Amino acid sequence: MDTRWLDDDERAAWLRLMAVVELLPGALDTQLRRDSGLSHFEYFVLAMLSEAPDRTLRMTQLGRLTNATLTRLSHVSRRLDERGLIERFQCPEDGRATNARLTEKGWQTVVQAAPGHVDRVRATVLDALTPEQVGQLRAIAEAVLPRLDPERRLAVLYDESAPADVAS
Amino acid sequence: MDTRWLDDDERAAWLRLMAVVELLPGALDTQLRRDSGLSHFEYFVLAMLSEAPDRTLRMTQLGRLTNATLTRLSHVSRRLDERGLIERFQCPEDGRATNARLTEKGWQTVVQAAPGHVDRVRATVLDALTPEQVGQLRAIAEAVLPRLDPERRLAVLYDESAPADVAS
DNA sequence: ACGCTTTAGTTGACGCTACAACCAAGTCAT
DNA sequence: ATGACTTGGTTGTAGCGTCAACTAAAGCGT
Numbered sequence: 107m108d109t110r111w112l113d114d115d116e117r118a119a120w121l122r123l124m125a126v127v128e129l130l131p132g133a134l135d136t137q138l139r140r141d142s143g144l145s146h147f148e149y150f151v152l153a154m155l156s157e158a159p160d161r162t163l164r165m166t167q168l169g170r171l172t173n174a175t176l177t178r179l180s181h182v183s184r185r186l187d188e189r190g191l192i193e194r195f196q197c198p199e200d201g202r203a204t205n206a207r208l209t210e211k212g213w214q215t216v217v218q219a220a221p222g223h224v225d226r227v228r229a230t231v232l233d234a235l236t237p238e239q240v241g242q243l244r245a246i247a248e249a250v251l252p253r254l255d256p257e258r259r260l261a262v263l264y265d266e267s268a269p270a271d272v273a274s
Numbered sequence: 275m276d277t278r279w280l281d282d283d284e285r286a287a288w289l290r291l292m293a294v295v296e297l298l299p300g301a302l303d304t305q306l307r308r309d310s311g312l313s314h315f316e317y318f319v320l321a322m323l324s325e326a327p328d329r330t331l332r333m334t335q336l337g338r339l340t341n342a343t344l345t346r347l348s349h350v351s352r353r354l355d356e357r358g359l360i361e362r363f364q365c366p367e368d369g370r371a372t373n374a375r376l377t378e379k380g381w382q383t384v385v386q387a388a389p390g391h392v393d394r395v396r397a398t399v400l401d402a403l404t405p406e407q408v409g410q411l412r413a414i415a416e417a418v419l420p421r422l423d424p425e426r427r428l429a430v431l432y433d434e435s436a437p438a439d440v441a442s
Numbered sequence: 443a444c445g446c447t448t449t450a451g452t453t454g455a456c457g458c459t460a461c462a463a464c465c466a467a468g469t470c471a472t
Numbered sequence: 473a474t475g476a477c478t479t480g481g482t483t484g485t486a487g488c489g490t491c492a493a494c495t496a497a498a499g500c501g502t
Contacts, residue, residue, distance in 0.1 A: 111392060130422060177459075203481080
């Protein structure tokens with residue numbers, strides 16, 4: 107089967123999307139590290155916990171939400187534990203499972219980090235767009251996500267009709 | 275100064291954009307590793323070289339185009355050199371500079387990798403969008419990029435009126 | 443010509459992530 | 473209830489990226 111190459115419009119859109127995908131994580135990471143001593147991934151982990159019932163989640167569920175392998179999450183959560191931002195304990199209902207719960211200190215950390223993060227999100231992305239474009243962006247991402255995430259691992263974060271255990 | 279929090283539309287758009295930014299690199303990386311034994315970053319380095327005059331670029335310029343620190347690029351280019359995909363040599367005009375040139379083997383590798391990569395790009399993103407959305411995506415990215423890239427490091431890749439030494 | 447500064451790049455140590463191997467708790471068939 | 477399988481998670485190793493320190497060439501003022 108022959109490859110359908112990109113036409114000029116597609117190529118232009120693709121290159122620009124790639125540039126955004128390349129630059130955005132670094133921009134967020136830099137701000138959070140500087141202002142709160144957290145990587146963007148760590149912040150995201152804490153943020154997911156902060157919105158969960160009882161600020162507690164199973165490792166597996168937390169891994170799904172953060173798009174992390176269990177290995178990665180295990181290492182990260184150990185470090186967050188050592189820093190006193192979360193605590194881990196064996197799940198009473200299922201002895202195999204580990205629960206992660208945000209500590210008060212972790213909660214304070216998220217609360218303190220959030221405004222700067224939101225400001226950065228505005229400054230780099232949202233405030234550059236018209237309201238129409240914000241809607242378009244949402245529609246575009248919604249069209250793409252089923253292909254990027256066929257197993258719907260992150261569906262909770264972007265699909266209103268998802269199981270809705272936790273919404274970010 | 276008080277933080278302006280995100281309204282529902284902004285929040286929805288943002289969450290979906292984050293999911294895309296989180297998932298897309300992995301999707302591209304997986305395909306390229308499986309089919310060509312290259313990370314996405316390595317592929318991108320080779321692709322930049324493949325479009326440069328004489329398939330040669332200075333390390334600094336290559337670093338700009340790929341959004342990489344010189345350190346990172348130094349490590350990666352050493353590995354690509356060891357694999358015979360590029361070669362490095364001191365620049366004749368400026369003894370401090372190192373030039374990286376794509377070898378014939380490197381060229382063959384890119385040529386062989388490109389179709390599968392483009393297929394994946396289509397399958398995961400472009401084919402999910404209408405032509406109007408492709409145009410919107412381009413406009414949205416163009417609005418955001420000046421804020422993400424104030425030094426215009428990647429401008430060559432997304433701005434038609436950029437110095438245009440190399441276009442991807 | 444001689445230092446001083448700047449620019450270009452490399453190297454080494456450390457931190458984070460992935461992969462593989464592993465362990466422990468639950469499940470299920472007989 | 474016991475052996476096989478599955479599920480949930482952790483740990484060790486190796487690879488990649490970052491930061492800091494370093495080398496070498498070029499520019500520059502005197």
